[in-house]
Amino acid sequence: MDIELYQIISLPFMQRAFISCIALSIVLGILGTFIVPRKMAFMADGISHGSLVGVSVGILLGIFPLMLAIIAAIVMGTLVAALRSNRRITQDGLIGILLTGGMSSAIIIFSLVPGYKPEIFSYLFGSVLSTTWIEVYILLGFSIITLVLAKYLWRALILTTIHDQLGRVMNLPTTFANYFLFVFTAIALVTGVKLLGIILVSAMLIVPVLSSSLLSNSLKSSVIVTITIGLISSIIGLFVSFVADLPSGPCIALTLIGFFIASFVVSILLPNRKNY
Amino acid sequence: MTTTKFNSTDHNIIELHDVSIVRDSNQIISGASCCIPRNALTFIVGENGTGKTSMISSILGLLTVSSGTIIYNSSTDQNLIIGYVPQRFEFPEQFQLTVTEYLKYSAHISGKNIVPTLKRVDFPESHLKRRVTELSGGQMQKLLLAAELSRNPDILFLDEPLSNVDHSSEKHIIDVIMEIKNQGVTIVLISHDWQLVSSCADCVICLNKNFGCSSGTNCACKNSLSEANVELIQKTGPDPLIAHEGFCYVQNL
Numbered sequence: 001m002d003i004e005l006y007q008i009i010s011l012p013f014m015q016r017a018f019i020s021c022i023a024l025s026i027v028l029g030i031l032g033t034f035i036v037p038r039k040m041a042f043m044a045d046g047i048s049h050g051s052l053v054g055v056s057v058g059i060l061l062g063i064f065p066l067m068l069a070i071i072a073a074i075v076m077g078t079l080v081a082a083l084r085s086n087r088r089i090t091q092d093g094l095i096g097i098l099l100t101g102g103m104s105s106a107i108i109i110f111s112l113v114p115g116y117k118p119e120i121f122s123y124l125f126g127s128v129l130s131t132t133w134i135e136v137y138i139l140l141g142f143s144i145i146t147l148v149l150a151k152y153l154w155r156a157l158i159l160t161t162i163h164d165q166l167g168r169v170m171n172l173p174t175t176f177a178n179y180f181l182f183v184f185t186a187i188a189l190v191t192g193v194k195l196l197g198i199i200l201v202s203a204m205l206i207v208p209v210l211s212s213s214l215l216s217n218s219l220k221s222s223v224i225v226t227i228t229i230g231l232i233s234s235i236i237g238l239f240v241s242f243v244a245d246l247p248s249g250p251c252i253a254l255t256l257i258g259f260f261i262a263s264f265v266v267s268i269l270l271p272n273r274k275n276y
Numbered sequence: 277m278t279t280t281k282f283n284s285t286d287h288n289i290i291e292l293h294d295v296s297i298v299r300d301s302n303q304i305i306s307g308a309s310c311c312i313p314r315n316a317l318t319f320i321v322g323e324n325g326t327g328k329t330s331m332i333s334s335i336l337g338l339l340t341v342s343s344g345t346i347i348y349n350s351s352t353d354q355n356l357i358i359g360y361v362p363q364r365f366e367f368p369e370q371f372q373l374t375v376t377e378y379l380k381y382s383a384h385i386s387g388k389n390i391v392p393t394l395k396r397v398d399f400p401e402s403h404l405k406r407r408v409t410e411l412s413g414g415q416m417q418k419l420l421l422a423a424e425l426s427r428n429p430d431i432l433f434l435d436e437p438l439s440n441v442d443h444s445s446e447k448h449i450i451d452v453i454m455e456i457k458n459q460g461v462t463i464v465l466i467s468h469d470w471q472l473v474s475s476c477a478d479c480v481i482c483l484n485k486n487f488g489c490s491s492g493t494n495c496a497c498k499n500s501l502s503e504a505n506v507e508l509i510q511k512t513g514p515d516p517l518i519a520h521e522g523f524c525y526v527q528n529l
Contacts, residue, residue: 037370162371165333169360
């Protein structure tokens with residue numbers, strides 16, 4: 001395709017996609033730093049797949065699908081947070097129920113949708129063309145709220161990740177921190193569905209954290225590297241998606257995996273690397 | 277025969293009155309009463325499943341008692357500052373927290389205060405930038421202790437502090453604990469180590485579901501502490517004269 005870089009950036013839908021990716025990289029990078037070490041990565045898959053029921057209802061009724069998906073994600077995130085200390089229900093079991101229940105309901109509802117709806121495909125796999133300015137503003141507003149709350153809850157988030165009871169003894173707002181983490185992660189994943197697709201959005205949460213864990217030696221550098229990898233991967237993936245006319249989700253996901261492989265190689269070649 | 281130890285709020289920092297604890301529909305502790313003397317080293321001992329961790333959890337506010345009262349006697353107008361070092365502390369491998377960062381976020385210690393804090397527990401300064409997951413069991417215990425001590429606790433709970441520590445580090449940890457106690461911190465330890473109890477304890481709270489020690493001869497505590505100068509075994513409960521399942525309080529003089 002004969003087009004200059006600046007021309008790509010000047011296209012409104014690409015601007016929306018880039019802004020969304022920047023916001024998502026930061027938000028999912030920060031939240032993922034606490035979610036992945038808790039072995040809750042499966043939650044990302046479960047919630048993104050389960051939120052499809054909100055999308056399907058929105059498409060069927062002609063109501064803003066993303067908003068209904070966010071509502072579905074909030075419900076699921078709240079359930080996961082509320083039942084995490086229940087000994088009879090394992091968390092991965094609960095997430096499996098939400099995933100299969102949400103997906104099954106969504107598929108049935110989609111079958112009720114008359115005619116051909118191409119936006120279903122974009123929700124599944126992502127599309128650079130799909131994001132609207134309203135959705136970008138929602139994402140930006142959500143990102144600001146997330147950053148403010150994360151800063152306020154930073155200490156509680158750290159303590160609940162390493163030892164929840166110790167955080168409670170220190171009178172930190174551990175319950176609020178846990179609900180914030182699960183619910184806001186769920187919302188962030190759903191807001192990323194338009195760009196990465198339901199099937200692959202969890203990669204944006206998980207892979208940068210795993211890559212960063214191979215390269216970083218402190219929490220501070222871990223957060224910075226996670227966000228950086230997410231950001232660069234999503235920008236490269238978007239460019240490739242546009243130039244090659246491919247779905248954006250797989251392009252971003254494969255770029256993330258490419259960074260993970262590179263991080264793994266670096267960690268082997270430089271086992272005594274310094275902090276960065 | 278005996279006097280209960282509830283007669284002085286100056287003497288006792290924490291008192292349990294008729295406390296019952298139910299967990300997962302099982303009665304763990306029933307109608308137990310005891311107290312933790314101020315500035316003393318108190319051991320909570322007992323076999324597995326007798327409720328030691330549940331008792332500490334309820335004192336720490338992590339577990340709600342089903343009945344009874346826990347009284348916290350602060351010597352100032354402020355609430356008691358309670359320190360806690362749990363038995364199991366497994367840092368997630370993918371959480372890249374350094375020693376310095378742990379102290380910063382858990383105890384608000386940073387900059388020039390870090391080294392003196394770690395010196396207090398003989399933690400090597402060379403390990404400041406190490407990730408917490410790279411520390412040995414003994415180093416981890418010292419780090420956790422340092423963080424809790426920096427909060428200037430009125431009382432410090434240690435749940436089996438030697439369980440993840442190799443033999444060579446055990447004495448180190450014990451010396452640190454005794455030094456902390458000598459600095460005026462009330463310490464409560466859960467331990468299975470009767471030798472340690474005999475050598476270090478000021479007081480022992482024994483949880484034993486199956487004893488019948490009305491005669492004082494059939495008690496696991498007294499038998500195990502027989503080499504120590506055990507002056508007194510008390511049963512503390514609604515009626516101290518009646519043998520009470522699950523509890524006795526021993527003062528090691």
